Amino acid sequence: GFIKNFQLYKTKTTVYQTRVLMCASKSDTPTRGKEVARTGAATRTASTPTTKQQPRVKSGGTESSPYPIDGYVPPNRPQQGTIGEILKVVINFFRITVPAITVHQYDVKIYNIASEETKDKEKHPIINRYVCRSVMNELSNSNLKDQHPAYDGRAILYCKNRLSSGYIVKWIDKEDGDREREHAVELKHTGQVDLSVLTKITQRESQFESKQAHDTFITAHQTATNAIDALFRQFAAVRYTPMGRGFYWYSKRPEYDLGDELELWEGYTQSVRPGHKQVYLNLNMSYRPVIKPLELLEYLMMVLGLRNYDQLCDKYTMETATRELVSLEIYSSHLKKKRKYKMTKKSVFVYPANKQSFPCEGKSITVLEYFKTQHQIVLKHPYLPCIDVGRGEKVVALPMEVCYVKEGQLFRKEMTLRQKQKMIEATSIPPNHREDDIRYTATEMLPPNDPLREFYGIKTSDRMEETECRQLPSPNIKYRTNMIPQPRDGKWQIRNCQLINPVAVNVWAIIHFSHSVGRMRYAEFINEMLRQGKEKGIRMQRAINERDIGENYRCGMKRGLDDIDDVMGYARDNFGAELQLILCIIDRTLRGKNSYNSDDIYNRIKLVGDSKLGVVTQCIDQKNAISMQGSTLGGVCLKMNAKLGGTNHFATVDTTIPLLADTMIIGADVNHPGVTMYESPSIAVACVALDRDISRYYSTCRFQINRDEAKQRQEIILEFESMCDDLLREYTRVNANPKQILFYRDGVSESQFQFSLEKELPALKRACLKLGKDYKPKITLVCVQKRHHMRMFELSKGKIYNVLPGTYLDHTITHPYEYDFYLCSHAALKGTARATHYHVLHDEINYSPNELYTITNQLCYCYSRCTKSVSIPPPVYYADLIAYRYYKCYDAYRCKRDLVGGREPWTMDWDYHRRKVDIRMEPGKLFWA
Numbered sequence: 001g002f003i004k005n006f007q008l009y010k011t012k013t014t015v016y017q018t019r020v021l022m023c024a025s026k027s028d029t030p031t032r033g034k035e036v037a038r039t040g041a042a043t044r045t046a047s048t049p050t051t052k053q054q055p056r057v058k059s060g061g062t063e064s065s066p067y068p069i070d071g072y073v074p075p076n077r078p079q080q081g082t083i084g085e086i087l088k089v090v091i092n093f094f095r096i097t098v099p100a101i102t103v104h105q106y107d108v109k110i111y112n113i114a115s116e117e118t119k120d121k122e123k124h125p126i127i128n129r130y131v132c133r134s135v136m137n138e139l140s141n142s143n144l145k146d147q148h149p150a151y152d153g154r155a156i157l158y159c160k161n162r163l164s165s166g167y168i169v170k171w172i173d174k175e176d177g178d179r180e181r182e183h184a185v186e187l188k189h190t191g192q193v194d195l196s197v198l199t200k201i202t203q204r205e206s207q208f209e210s211k212q213a214h215d216t217f218i219t220a221h222q223t224a225t226n227a228i229d230a231l232f233r234q235f236a237a238v239r240y241t242p243m244g245r246g247f248y249w250y251s252k253r254p255e256y257d258l259g260d261e262l263e264l265w266e267g268y269t270q271s272v273r274p275g276h277k278q279v280y281l282n283l284n285m286s287y288r289p290v291i292k293p294l295e296l297l298e299y300l301m302m303v304l305g306l307r308n309y310d311q312l313c314d315k316y317t318m319e320t321a322t323r324e325l326v327s328l329e330i331y332s333s334h335l336k337k338k339r340k341y342k343m344t345k346k347s348v349f350v351y352p353a354n355k356q357s358f359p360c361e362g363k364s365i366t367v368l369e370y371f372k373t374q375h376q377i378v379l380k381h382p383y384l385p386c387i388d389v390g391r392g393e394k395v396v397a398l399p400m401e402v403c404y405v406k407e408g409q410l411f412r413k414e415m416t417l418r419q420k421q422k423m424i425e426a427t428s429i430p431p432n433h434r435e436d437d438i439r440y441t442a443t444e445m446l447p448p449n450d451p452l453r454e455f456y457g458i459k460t461s462d463r464m465e466e467t468e469c470r471q472l473p474s475p476n477i478k479y480r481t482n483m484i485p486q487p488r489d490g491k492w493q494i495r496n497c498q499l500i501n502p503v504a505v506n507v508w509a510i511i512h513f514s515h516s517v518g519r520m521r522y523a524e525f526i527n528e529m530l531r532q533g534k535e536k537g538i539r540m541q542r543a544i545n546e547r548d549i550g551e552n553y554r555c556g557m558k559r560g561l562d563d564i565d566d567v568m569g570y571a572r573d574n575f576g577a578e579l580q581l582i583l584c585i586i587d588r589t590l591r592g593k594n595s596y597n598s599d600d601i602y603n604r605i606k607l608v609g610d611s612k613l614g615v616v617t618q619c620i621d622q623k624n625a626i627s628m629q630g631s632t633l634g635g636v637c638l639k640m641n642a643k644l645g646g647t648n649h650f651a652t653v654d655t656t657i658p659l660l661a662d663t664m665i666i667g668a669d670v671n672h673p674g675v676t677m678y679e680s681p682s683i684a685v686a687c688v689a690l691d692r693d694i695s696r697y698y699s700t701c702r703f704q705i706n707r708d709e710a711k712q713r714q715e716i717i718l719e720f721e722s723m724c725d726d727l728l729r730e731y732t733r734v735n736a737n738p739k740q741i742l743f744y745r746d747g748v749s750e751s752q753f754q755f756s757l758e759k760e761l762p763a764l765k766r767a768c769l770k771l772g773k774d775y776k777p778k779i780t781l782v783c784v785q786k787r788h789h790m791r792m793f794e795l796s797k798g799k800i801y802n803v804l805p806g807t808y809l810d811h812t813i814t815h816p817y818e819y820d821f822y823l824c825s826h827a828a829l830k831g832t833a834r835a836t837h838y839h840v841l842h843d844e845i846n847y848s849p850n851e852l853y854t855i856t857n858q859l860c861y862c863y864s865r866c867t868k869s870v871s872i873p874p875p876v877y878y879a880d881l882i883a884y885r886y887y888k889c890y891d892a893y894r895c896k897r898d899l900v901g902g903r904e905p906w907t908m909d910w911d912y913h914r915r916k917v918d919i920r921m922e923p924g925k926l927f928w929a
Helices: 129-141 196-203 211-237 296-304 309-313 315-325 367-374 417-427 431-445 451-456 522-535 562-578 598-613 622-627 630-643 720-734 750-769 849-859 874-896 910-916
Strands: 018-023 085-097 102-112 156-159 166-173 179-194 241-243 246-249 257-259 262-274 279-291 329-332 339-342 349-352 357-360 363-366 385-388 403-405 459-471 476-478 508-513 581-586 616-621 650-652 663-671 682-689 696-704 740-746 778-785 792-796 799-802 807-809 820-824 836-843
Touching (some): 085 431, 085 807, 102 211, 129 166, 179 211, 196 211, 196 262, 196 279, 211 246, 246 279, 262 431, 279 417, 279 431, 296 315, 296 403, 309 315, 315 349, 363 367, 431 792, 508 562, 581 598, 581 622, 616 622, 616 630, 622 630, 663 874, 682 720, 682 874, 696 720, 696 874, 696 910, 720 750, 740 750, 750 778, 792 807, 820 849, 874 910
Parallel strands (some): 508 581, 581 616, 663 740, 740 778
Antiparallel strands (some): 018 696, 085 459, 085 792, 166 179, 246 262, 257 262, 329 403, 357 363, 459 807, 476 650, 663 682, 682 696, 792 799, 807 820, 820 836
16 A cells, blocks of 8 residues: 655744654653653663774875865775675676777767758757667767777767768658758768777776875776677667667567556666676666657547547637647658657647648648548548647648657656556566566577677677575564564564554544545444554544535545545544554555546645645555555554654664764655656655664754756755765754764765765764764765666576575675675565675764674664665665655645646745755654654
8 A cells, every 4th residue: 555644743944954863762751842851762872882993095095084074085995795605696797898999089079961052051960869879870880980989978989080071961751751862971080999898897996095096096087888788789779679778679578568558668787897807798687668659649538537538629628738748749741751850838729620731832721621632531620720830930830630659759757557557567576487587588689690789899799607605694583572583585574463653542533534434444443453453552533524524524535535634634623633643545556647547636635645734644556455455554563663753663783883882873865846847856865773772863954956957867965065964964853962973974976976075074074073073973885776787697506596584795896996886685576686886985873794784783773664674774774765755745835836837826835845845753652753
C-alpha cells in the first residue's frame, strides 16, 4: 500500500528556511510547539577505537591549516578491506587495450548552404541533433570513408589523421519527404588527444601533491575518455536510436507494451572506466519508456482519457492537450512522402478544418475544401480544431486525423501507476538472464572485426571480468522483548517481538476517499489493525469511522478534491487536538487524466494534513484494506508508530568502532522536478541523526532554482551553510559539540564532485566556525551514488546468483588511487541487485576501510519503515523521502491554484511558496515514514 504521514509543528521561519524536528525517541512524545528537551538525551561514549591505519595525505591544507576554503583534492585510496567472507563475482566490465597513440580533435560546425537571399546574412551553426548526426554519417561514408572518424553526436570529431577544414555534404532527409539537402561542414583543429593517458592513470597509486597537478591530469584523462567513448559509440550510433548516453531499439515483446500510449524500448549503455592496472568498458542493459507511433487523434484520446472526439472541442480539454503536444514530433500522412513537424508553439490549436481558411490560387479556401480537392481526402472530423505546425508567425494548419506520432520519442513525463508497475515487471530481470543479455549484447555491439577499432588498434575482451569480493556480517536487531539474531539475507521476522518504544493511539479516524465503499468491511479492518498493533505493543483504541463524522461525507469524493479539505477539516474541528491520526483509504486504480487521479488525492491529503491541519495522515491502498493481510497491515503499524514518535528497533552496532562517539552523521539530497517543469523548484534537504541508536532525527529544507545558467540541473545545495547552522544548533541542544562529522551526500555525479568539495564542504566548515572560532571538528565527506551501471553477479558452482547483503568490492574496477567502494547492503526483492557506489571525497576522521564499510553497512539496518536492510544509510535515505514529501505538498498546492503549465504568471519567490507548504509537525515524529 501507499502509506505515508505527517504532523503538526509551528516553526519560526526565515528566508529560504524550513525547520522541522523529527525523532523517534524512547521518551514520551514532546508537547506541541516545543523543542526537544536537553534532558533524556544522553550521549554514549564509544569503546576504545581499533588501531588506526597510517595517516594519509589530507584532502587539502596542512596540519597547521586544516581548514582551507579551496584547493581540496580527494584523498588517497587506503589498503583494501580485510573483514568478511571471500566470494567470487562476475562484473559487467570488459577489459580493453588502448594503444599509445594520439588522435586529432576537431570542433564541428554545420551550416546551411547560403542562397542568394541569405548569403549576406550572419551564419548560425545548426544544433538539430538529427541533422548533425545525418550530415556527419554521410560525410564519414563518403569523403572520410578511409579515415574512420568518430563523432560524439554534438560538436566534436576525433580522427587518427589530420583532416581538411571544410567539406560540402549532400544527403537525403528521410524526415522531410526524402528531400535532398546540402550543408557545409567546418572542422576546426583544437588539438591532439593522448590516449595513453588512460593507461597511465590506471598505473597510479597515490594522489597528486597539488590541486593544480590533479586538475591538469584529470582534464587530460577526461578528454581521452571522451575520445575512446566516441570511438565505441560510433558503431551503434549509425544502427540504433540514441537516447541520452544509451542506444535503444524496439523489441516486439508483449511485456513491452506499457499500456495506452507507451511502449518499452530496450538498449544498452556503455562507458570507459579506469580500474586497477587496467582500462575497462562498462556495458549494461537499459530500458526507456517511448511513445507509440499512433495516430494523433488516438494518442490524444489515450493521454487525456477521453471517450469521444467531441470532447476535444472543449476549451479546457484543448488547453490540457496543448501541454501534451508541446515538443511532440509528428508526421503528416496526406503526402506521398512523409514529412516531420515539431510542435513548438504555445498555441497549438487553430480553427476547425471547416472554418480555418487560407489564400490558394487567388481565392480563400478552407482546409476541408483543400484536402478534398488537392489530395482527394474527405475529412471525417472537420469540426475538430486543426493544429498549427508552422514556424514563427506563419500558420500551417493540419487536420489532426492526417497526422501520426513519430516513433522513437522518449517519454519524459510522469507515468501512471499501472504503467510504472508494468515497466518494473518487464525490467526486473533475474541475475542469470541479465548476465546472458549483457554477454549477448557485448558480442553484437563489440564485434571483433569492427574496422573502426581495428583502424585505431583498440582491442576488447569478450569476457566479463571475474574477481573476488567480501561479505560483511550483519548486525543483531534489538526489540523491547527480544533480540533478533543476525538477519538472513537482509531480512528478519518480528513475531512475538514488541517495538522498542510503542506509542498509544487513543483517537484516530478512518476516511475512505473513493467513489465506491461497498466492499469495505470497516469493523473487520479495524479489528485487524488493533490486533496487529497489540502484537507490536502499540496501544490502539477503536477508530472513528467516517460514517460517524457525518452523513454528508459518507463517500468522501462527491465533489472532487475539495471534499478532502472539508472532511479532514471537519474531523479535526470535531475532535480537536486529541485527534492523533487520520488513516486514509485510497483507490490506487483511480485514474482520470482530464480530471484527478489517485496521485492527486494522495498529494492533497498530505497538503491538508501536513501543512494546514498538522495532523498525521497514513494512506493505504483500498485493495490492501479490503484483503487485510497481516503482513501488510503490520507494515502500516510500523510506519504509524514512527510517525507518532515511537521507536521500532535498534541495530546493535559494533562497539569496537567509534561510530557515534561524539560523531554527528548527516545526510543530504536534492529532489528535482520533472524535466518539463521548469517553473518548479528543486528541494534540498539535510537530515541529522541525534542519538547513538540512529532513531531520532532533525531535518531542514530549502527551495532553490532547479536549473543553472547552462540549463543543467542544480545539484549543489545553494543554502547549505544556513542548513548546517540549523543542524548544528539542534544537535548541540541535545548533545555536546561533535568532535567529528560523517557526511553522506546523495545525488552528486562524478562531474560535480569538485563543486561539492569547493562549495558544500567549506559551507559546512564555516557553519562549524560559528559555534566557536576554534571549533574545527574532523569531517569525512562520502558521496552516495545509486544511478550507475555496475552490476555484480555471485558466481557459485558455475551458476549466477544475486550478491547477498553486505557484499562489498574495493578493488579491480574501482578508481586506481581515489577512495571509493561498492557496497550492496540490501537484498534484491526483484530482478538484479544493484550495489551502491560510495566515493570518499574528503577524509579527516581517517576511518580504516573495515570501519567505514562496517559503519555504512550497519547503518542500513537502522531503517524504521520496514524489517529489511536498505540500499543506503537512513540519514540520506530520509533526506530523499523528506524532499519527496515536500514536492508532493508543493504539487498539490500548485494544482489547487490552477497554475500548472504556466497559465497564470508564476513568481519565482521560492520562500513564498515554501511557506505555503511548510510542514507543521510536532518535534519528535518521523512524518515522512
